[in-house]
Amino acid sequence: MSSRSSFIVVGAGVIGCSLADELSRRGHAVALIDAGEAASGTSAATFAWINANSKSPDEYRQLNYLGLQAHERASALGARWFHQTGMLQVAASGDEASQLERNVSNAALPAYGARMLTRSEVLELEPGIDPDVVVAGAVYPREGWLDVPTMCASLLEHSIARGAQYFPFEKVVGLDGSIVRTVAADGTERSHTANAVIIAAGNGTPSIARSAGLDFPLIDPEGNADAAGSPGASVGIISSTGPVAFGPRHFVRATGIAVRPARNGGVTFADHPTGGMWGINDPEIWSVPNLLLERVRRLYPSLREASTESVSLGKRVLPEDGLTIADWIDPANRIYAIGTHSGVTLSAHLATVVADEVTGGGRHESLERFALHRFNSAATHGVKAPAR
Ligand SMILES: Cc1cc2nc3c(=O)[nH]c(=O)nc-3n(C[C@H](O)[C@H](O)[C@H](O)COP(=O)(O)OP(=O)(O)OC[C@H]3O[C@@H](n4cnc5c(N)ncnc54)[C@H](O)[C@@H]3O)c2cc1C
Numbered sequence: 554m555s556s557r558s559s560f561i562v563v564g565a566g567v568i569g570c571s572l573a574d575e576l577s578r579r580g581h582a583v584a585l586i587d588a589g590e591a592a593s594g595t596s597a598a599t600f601a602w603i604n605a606n607s608k609s610p611d612e613y614r615q616l617n618y619l620g621l622q623a624h625e626r627a628s629a630l631g632a633r634w635f636h637q638t639g640m641l642q643v644a645a646s647g648d649e650a651s652q653l654e655r656n657v658s659n660a661a662l663p664a665y666g667a668r669m670l671t672r673s674e675v676l677e678l679e680p681g682i683d684p685d686v687v688v689a690g691a692v693y694p695r696e697g698w699l700d701v702p703t704m705c706a707s708l709l710e711h712s713i714a715r716g717a718q719y720f721p722f723e724k725v726v727g728l729d730g731s732i733v734r735t736v737a738a739d740g741t742e743r744s745h746t747a748n749a750v751i752i753a754a755g756n757g758t759p760s761i762a763r764s765a766g767l768d769f770p771l772i773d774p775e776g777n778a779d780a781a782g783s784p785g786a787s788v789g790i791i792s793s794t795g796p797v798a799f800g801p802r803h804f805v806r807a808t809g810i811a812v813r814p815a816r817n818g819g820v821t822f823a824d825h826p827t828g829g830m831w832g833i834n835d836p837e838i839w840s841v842p843n844l845l846l847e848r849v850r851r852l853y854p855s856l857r858e859a860s861t862e863s864v865s866l867g868k869r870v871l872p873e874d875g876l877t878i879a880d881w882i883d884p885a886n887r888i889y890a891i892g893t894h895s896g897v898t899l900s901a902h903l904a905t906v907v908a909d910e911v912t913g914g915g916r917h918e919s920l921e922r923f924a925l926h927r928f929n930s931a932a933t934h935g936v937k938a939p940a941r
Pocket of ligand 1: 567724787791
């Protein structure tokens, strides 16, 4: 069996769904292929914090800021998945407040709007927080969280309505020039051809690239963390409670814990800032959700009866230097690939600028720093901890 289109997008996570939407909106014939269902990879286990907060280097922070702005524009056009609650950071001691003040004044992005809060302002904005754990705080009003399943389902639906073909449960097993070979869940083999192939298969991208003799430098998410927390630091734990009567109004971060409203009316919570310190096979990993729930209950006494309803282990898509890769990996055969952490924040912006590039519009200046050739120098092959 075979299919032909203008563009094949491999991977229906936040990146692939956003690209399929953008390319189909521009009138191109798109085939979107995924080994599972849409948003079932890393995009199913993400904290989905939309931010350009404390990211480095500057080009990466700027890229994330463009991502935030692209989500704001989508919201203004009627998209309903970016919940721009603002992010409220709690300082529990004088030292934490000084640190926070430095972070707020270092927020060099104009119009980001970050500002310090007094203790009473924090408690007014988040009345559920235990007053005993607040000394001061800060608010980042343009940040928030994104409802990933709704976004992916909606973008997919729009793409299909414009004629895109969707092939779920079809695994890409090889690239032969620009011919994409797949095997479906029932064993059916198929080949897809197109004028260009964009691989946005998250942690599946390196093995697809390898099948064509190409290198795509991601950290192996199954690797174990070393004593310094890297390079195996790509596993994170996201938990949610059942519905609650009185939860956080904002995206809230405090020492050792971050919480936000959940899709089910409950609370989604994750570790902060030590997330990603476990190997995926470490049995200790399963003690983390209870530990974090205790921290949630301490921060929000009204949640002392809340219990955990779901836990997801997410494997970060982490290029070897922690930064985004968006580039042609085989220009002759018109094969492009994207691999990035912070992909929820970046998805809407990347979709626009990558669509420009693969349709012949040239490279956007925001992508200059994120080309593949930076890995050609041995000096850049050192592995860093994840850029948040
Ligand atoms: C714990 C955690 C917390 C995070 N928090 C944030 C956050 O707060 N803010 C933020 O912006 N980002 C965050 N991220 C990062 C963000 O979630 C990811 O960058 C993003 O989800 C990556 O999306 P993707 O589309 O590239 O990959 P994925 O969502 O993994 O999608 C790739 C798709 O490709 C498919 N695939 C793989 N191999 C094949 C194959 N051979 N054939 C066909 N299909 C294939 C998979 O089935 C999958 O559906 C977090 C990540 C984790 C793990």
